Amino acid sequence: MTTDLARLSINQETVKQWSLEELATGCTASGISHVGLWRAPVQEYGVERAAKLMRESGLSVTSLCRGGFLTATDPKLRTAALDDNRKAIDEAATLGTDTLVLVSGGLPSGERDLTAARERIADALAVLAPYAAERGVRLAIEPLHPMFASDRCVVSTLGQALDLAERFPASQVGVVVDTYHIWWDDQAPAQIARAGASGRIHSFQVADWITPLPAGVLLGRGQLGDGSIDMRSFREQVDATGFTGPIEVEIFNEDLWARPGAELLAEVAARFTEHVL
């Protein structure tokens, strides 16, 4: 099978076993020209230094994960969250990516009001979106699977993400379409069309859904083709809106991390061609 890697972006957490330098070398050697990065390993390596490494390797950075966690009620925590998000926006700008992914945050301890938490996200976006726009960075609200609603992200559907994003210009706030989080939702096709029509698909990510879920459920994502998601159908829906950007593969899975990085990357590339394109 021939592989077409022009649209493939490798999120660095997919090959977490690799250092940033190994990622750059590995992608270049495989003909992959896009990567998605995470703040912690980039900070550890040095943001300017990471930007230089990507530039010199000919790699474009399709997104930086992650800002967000904007649901705190405590004023000090809210201020700290806004400061940290400004820092994340600065880092995105330094890395040369136009997209900062937001994981919006769960319910603060003892809170049960999802609607109020979602409103606090909107309040924070009103502060952060202009700051980001001045630096050439778009904020991308990622709806997370409803199983993360209490502890990571009260934005559980693409519809909810768009309800928030549409309060702002599309050039400032959009959404992430991630198959893993929305595949179960019969409203997803209509919401993908809605997002595309207003130019708000700022990132498109893919991972497959497999069971049983591990304890804590965070690391339960499946290799492309191993699970229940019709990823080609989602890619076709996203493409049908006019989206032509890179498609980021973002899989968190300890079994995959236990394998040699180069072997895993080759498998991801083959599966991407077979199941997504």
Next chain:
Amino acid sequence: MTTDLARLSINQETVKQWSLEELATGCTASGISHVGLWRAPVQEYGVERAAKLMRESGLSVTSLCRGGFLTATDPKLRTAALDDNRKAIDEAATLGTDTLVLVSGGLPSGERDLTAARERIADALAVLAPYAAERGVRLAIEPLHPMFASDRCVVSTLGQALDLAERFPASQVGVVVDTYHIWWDDQAPAQIARAGASGRIHSFQVADWITPLPAGVLLGRGQLGDGSIDMRSFREQVDATGFTGPIEVEIFNEDLWARPGAELLAEVAARFTEHVL
């Protein structure tokens, strides 16, 4: 605090450590007059015998769990599923409950088409609903949390459940409103109103949402008040539709099962009064 137990129904899986006889004795001793039963322990005890025990204990059976698993593509498996559901309907009739809860089924191995799977459920309901109606039993489609979409139930939202139920008379097919499965959904309030307006709330169940989820996620439900769900708000929404029936507490949690049944039942009753009523 005084406890008002008139509307409390104890699903037998909540006190799984108890035998059916212990359940009957324990509920009677606590002033609880409703229970929800499960097929396997009832079959083990004997269906007629269980019906007699409930009758003689003055306990009403608010629902039987569960029929369903109606998504198979293999003709032999489909026939077997329909036969088993007819048996479940017969058992419900024998137990004197008017409600059979349906867990509709996940994706068959290798299948990725959720829409087609949901249509197969509708096809099966067309066969089963009249059979149930002749025996005084209503079918109640339970939307399960989207984290169960692949392996247990492709019906993930109350909206989807109603889309299926509304193809049939409300006297034959309705839905289960279970806080655990739908709490994250901003469409839930509108869908509860829709379900109530057409007389389709055939069962109302409560459990709380806690994290971290255990491996396999099935046994991760929380004691009332321990988690993120505003259960009183849901009870008020359901009541606002005119629903006056029993409210079933259905919690699957190994930590709770490790405790003495009577102690757990007393805690459930107190929490029910504090967090639901």
